[in-house]
Amino acid sequence: MDSVIKDFRDLEVWKRYKVLRSEMWALCKSFPLEEKYRLSDQIIRASRSVTACIAEGYGRFHHQENIQFCRQSRGSLYELIDHVDVAFDSEYIDEKKKSELIDMIVLCIRILNGYIRHLKKQKELNKKSLPTK
Template sequence: MNLKSFTELECWKRARLLRKEISEISKGFPNEEKYGLISQIRRSSRSVTANIAEGYGRFHFQENIQFCRQARGSLYETHDHLITACDEGYMTNEVLNEFEVKIDEVLKVLNGYINYLKKAKNPNN
């Protein structure tokens, strides 16, 4: 893999689209959630792309893998916040299901990148 920037990573691209959609939908949450759920869901979705980018900038494969694992954790946190938003009536089950499909797509690509990094770290295994 010969990339010039983390912005070329498919997992980062997909996480970016998810982040943008979450930012947009959270604008419709009640104002009382401004410092609660809105802040949390935006932070966690931003953490996904930020950790992928930071990992890419690390010199060692193992460090990159660790940041990608943190990105994966933030993706799960974002999913939990979306479930909370649905439970609170800020979005429908149908919208939640659409986000879950997108989260699953990001997760699959991110796991694929992690597996690639593991193999690159230990090419003889």
């Protein structure tokens, strides 16, 4: 985190998720119409949840709350992996596209895990700096 973070949109993790969210939206546009309220809807909701949880967690006062929202975001990322598998199994995407999307999701998970580690360190630093009674 080299630059100044003014809000959640400055976080690298959120920026990566935004790209992923756009990629998922583009993917859904290629699905058959009968998937509009099934797989497409689930993918769009999960991908939006990924960025929304980061934003909501950032807005929380305590580090632990932020960490919990990050964990929810991570759950949505794993959900997206399953949805990509379903898209592949349904023959909506080929093996190459499946691999590209899963690689992108896994990278987002790694970046998120790093952000969670950072938040945990900040939480511990804050505990150490509190005056003792």
